[in-house]
Amino acid sequence: VLLAASLLEFIALLLVLRGSLTMAKVIVPIALTIAITIIALSTNTIHDVSVVAYPVIIIIATLLQGKRSLIVTTPLAVAAIAALGVLDMLGLSNSPLKSKTGWDDILVGMLLLVLSAVILNLLVARLRTALTKAETNEQAQVIANRELTDLKVSLEQRVQERTIELQQRGIELEFANKQIQRRAAQLEALAQVMQAITSVRDLQQLLPRIASVISDKFGFYHVGVFLLDEANEYAMLSATNSEGGRRMLERKHRLRVGAEGIVGHVTATGEPRVALDVGKDPVFFNNPDLPET
Numbered sequence: 001v002l003l004a005a006s007l008l009e010f011i012a013l014l015l016v017l018r019g020s021l022t023m024a025k026v027i028v029p030i031a032l033t034i035a036i037t038i039i040a041l042s043t044n045t046i047h048d049v050s051v052v053a054y055p056v057i058i059i060i061a062t063l064l065q066g067k068r069s070l071i072v073t074t075p076l077a078v079a080a081i082a083a084l085g086v087l088d089m090l091g092l093s094n095s096p097l098k099s100k101t102g103w104d105d106i107l108v109g110m111l112l113l114v115l116s117a118v119i120l121n122l123l124v125a126r127l128r129t130a131l132t133k134a135e136t137n138e139q140a141q142v143i144a145n146r147e148l149t150d151l152k153v154s155l156e157q158r159v160q161e162r163t164i165e166l167q168q169r170g171i172e173l174e175f176a177n178k179q180i181q182r183r184a185a186q187l188e189a190l191a192q193v194m195q196a197i198t199s200v201r202d203l204q205q206l207l208p209r210i211a212s213v214i215s216d217k218f219g220f221y222h223v224g225v226f227l228l229d230e231a232n233e234y235a236m237l238s239a240t241n242s243e244g245g246r247r248m249l250e251r252k253h254r255l256r257v258g259a260e261g262i263v264g265h266v267t268a269t270g271e272p273r274v275a276l277d278v279g280k281d282p283v284f285f286n287n288p289d290l291p292e293t
Contacts, residue, residue, distance in 0.1 A: 189217030
């Protein structure tokens with residue numbers, strides 16, 4: 001029996017080498033199922049230790065066939081268990097333990113195989129989803145790194161062009177150096193923000209980290225990060241770095257989309273807005289917690 005199973009698996013190997021994976025995925029589990037069934041039939045049938053191999057075969061089939069194992073290998077293994085038990089009950093087997101076989105043995109064996117197949121398929125599907133998500137995140141990380149590199153090169157070119165222009169206009173070298181240092185600090189801040197995004201997975205830790213880095217590196221006394229609620233009706237303050245912002249967080253500060261302040265305007269239009277003088281900006285919302293704005 002084992003030699004016959006080995007022959008079938010050798011045929012499956014030849015099919016794999018020829019590029020026919022589908023047939024090989026079917027042959028291997030079926031060959032193992034038939035071999036174990038014949039071995040069990042020639043010994044103690046459903047009571048033989050060889051039937052423990054059925055769950056192992058289902059594991060192999062799940063890895064090879066995926067969801068198809070539920071309609072190919074699993075029914076075959078369940079039918080084999082049922083056949084072994086029925087042969088015992090009909091007295092047609094050579095097992096010395098056939099008198100002990102009952103319907104409960106058959107049903108329990110069939111149920112265990114079906115549950116094993118279903119659980120394994122769920123686990124494999126979850127694993128494949130996780131792998132796909134990991135690959136997507138990796139690709140996103142590569143794209144983000146590429147964009148950061150392009151941004152760095154672009155900023156360096158702009159700094160260089162600006163430096164040449166300032167020198168041509170006769171501006172002092174010290175002022176040009178300060179501009180370069182400021183650009184470098186901004187570049188470092190962008191790098192730290194990107195590093196925080198890629199290194200911290202917990203959103204509750206990530207957003208305050210970003211607010212703190214932007215505040216420290218760009219010199220803003222207040223930085224607030226807003227997230228839209230599930231209904232897209234309000235922009236909720238989710239992270240900040242200032243004392244006034246913390247008070248706003250404590251009372252769950254929110255702004256209606258399209259109705260309140262610059263944040264409400266931005267979340268409604270999807271366009272950035274810069275106000276050089278917020279007192280003159282028509283959509284500015286005066287916040288008593290942020291008197292220095």
